[in-house]
Amino acid sequence: xxxxxxxxxxxxxxxxxxxxxxxxxxxxxxxxxxxxxxxxxxxxxxxxxxxxxxxxxxxxxxxxxxxxxxxxxxxxxxxxxxxxxxxxxxxxxxxxxxxxxxxxxxxxxxxx
Amino acid sequence: xxxxxxxxxxxxxxxxxxxxxxxxxxxxxxxxxxxxxxxxxxxxxxxxxxxxxxxxxxxxxxxxxxxxxxxxxxxxxxxxxxxxxxxxxxxxxxxxxxxxxxxxxxxxxxxx
Numbered sequence: 001x002x003x004x005x006x007x008x009x010x011x012x013x014x015x016x017x018x019x020x021x022x023x024x025x026x027x028x029x030x031x032x033x034x035x036x037x038x039x040x041x042x043x044x045x046x047x048x049x050x051x052x053x054x055x056x057x058x059x060x061x062x063x064x065x066x067x068x069x070x071x072x073x074x075x076x077x078x079x080x081x082x083x084x085x086x087x088x089x090x091x092x093x094x095x096x097x098x099x100x101x102x103x104x105x106x107x108x109x110x111x112x
Numbered sequence: 113x114x115x116x117x118x119x120x121x122x123x124x125x126x127x128x129x130x131x132x133x134x135x136x137x138x139x140x141x142x143x144x145x146x147x148x149x150x151x152x153x154x155x156x157x158x159x160x161x162x163x164x165x166x167x168x169x170x171x172x173x174x175x176x177x178x179x180x181x182x183x184x185x186x187x188x189x190x191x192x193x194x195x196x197x198x199x200x201x202x203x204x205x206x207x208x209x210x211x212x213x214x215x216x217x218x219x220x221x222x223x224x
Contacts, residue, residue, distance in 0.1 A: 042214030056209020
C-alpha cells in the first residue's frame with residue numbers, strides 16, 4: 001500500500017511569484033487536508049478537500065487555493081508569495097472527513 | 113477558541129529513563145485526540161487516537177492516556193531511536209470539515 005506522497009521535496013521561489021505543490025493521497029482515501037508548518041511550530045490547518053470540493057478553511061488568505069482531482073490527488077497553489085510563506089507544507093489524507101489523517105513527507109518552500 | 117498546549121517544550125533523558133509528556137487542551141466538544149511523532153524535516157507519523165476520558169493506548173514503549181482536560185504520553189525505558197518531536201492534536205470541526213489543531217510539540221532527545 002502506497003502512502004501519501006508529495007512533490008517537489010524542496011522549492012525555492014522569490015517574493016511575488018506563484019507556486020503549485022502536489023499531493024497524492026493514500027489508496028482508498030477520498031479526503032485531503034493541507035497544513036503549513038513553520039520552523040519549531042505545530043502544523044496549521046489551511047483547508048480540506050472532500051470528493052473534489054473544498055470542505056473547510058483555516059485562517060489563510062484567498063491567495064492560498066487548492067484543487068482535488070477525481071483520483072483524489074490534490075494541489076495547493078499560493079499566489080503573490082511573501083517571505084512569511086517559507087515553511088514546510090504538509091498534505092494529509094484520510095479515508096473520510098472524520099477519520100485519522102496520515103501525512104506525507106512535506107514540501108519545504110523557501111521564499112527569498 | 114480551540115487550543116492545545118504541550119509541555120515541556122524540550123526534554124532530554126538518558127537511555128532507559130522513563131518520563132511523561134503533557135498535552136492540555138480546550139476544545140468545544142472533544143471528538144478525538146491524536147498523537148504524532150515527527151522526525152526532523154519529515155511529515156508527522158500517526159501514533160494514537162483517543163476518544164474518551166479514561167481511554168489508554170499502547171505501542172511498544174509508548175502509552176497514551178486521556179482525561180477530560182489533558183493527555184499524557186508516557187515513554188518507558190526509552191532508546192535513542194525514540195528521539196523525535198511528539199505532537200498532540202485535537203479534532204475540531206469548522207463548517208463540516210475536520211481539522212486538527214496542533215500543539216507546538218515536545219522535542220525529545222534520548223542520550224545513549
